[in-house]
Amino acid sequence: TPRGRISERRRRSLNKARKNQIGLSGDMALLGEFWQVLTENLARKHGTGPVHSLSEITMLAERFPDQIQIVCGTHQDQxxxxxxxxxxxxxxxxxxxxxxxxxxxxxxxxxxxDFCITKAVSDGKRWLDFGICNEQAGKVLNEGLYKFKTEFGGGGTVHEFFEIPLTGEENVD
Known part of the structure; x- marks a missing residue:
């Protein structure tokens, strides 16, 4: 699916990143430094931490180097x-x-x-999945997050989930 129109706000933000010399790196050696940024961000904003520990994600990335990659934005080598x-x-x-x-x-x-979207296109991927934009187990749309993500030229998809008991017992909620 072709990329939709990028919002003017995202264009201004991209120019701001370029003006402030934000570098881009896919070096997995930066995983620990990124994990610190992630951990502090999740603690500050949501009072939680990442689902995976740094050692778990490092092990997974080592076992699946073509399937787990990183893209970091850097400023003054940080x-x-x-x-x-x-x-x-x-x-x-x-x-x-x-x-x-x-x-x-x-x-x-x-x-x-922007780098990730360009990478997805150049690698011939059908989708770049920004992840969920909902809260409360999918019952509430986080409108601010959805708007941020769609401003890059994408759209949303609704996933329906069905529960099928496999044990012969009925479990109806």
Whole structure:
């Protein structure tokens, strides 16, 4: 599916990232530094931490180097933003996304996402999956997050989930 129109706000943010010399790197050696940014971001914003520990995600990335990759935005050789990518034959899925205060100030995530979108297209992927935009187990749309993600030229998809008991017992909620 061709990329939709990028919002004017995202264009300005990309220019801001370029003006502030946000670098981009896919070096897995930056995983620890990114994980620190991610951990601090999740603690500050949501009072939680990443589902995986750094040692778990490092092990997974070592075992699946073609399927788990990183893209970091850097400023003065420091990671200020980044995303961990899970890659399949048809899709690049953004699993962990974070920025620190400098990253937000310089719109580093905009540069990271633009790179990821370009990568998905050049790698012949059908989709770049930004991940969910909902809360409360999918019952509430986080409208601000959805707007941010769609401003890069994408759209949303609703997934329906069905529960089928396999044990012969009925479990109706």
């Amino acid at each position: 990671v200020v933003a980044g995303v961990l990518l899970f890659i399949t034959a048809t899709c690049i899925h953004t699993q962990y996304i974070a920025a620190n205060d400098i990253g937000y100030q310089f719109s580093a995530l905009d540069a990271v996402f």
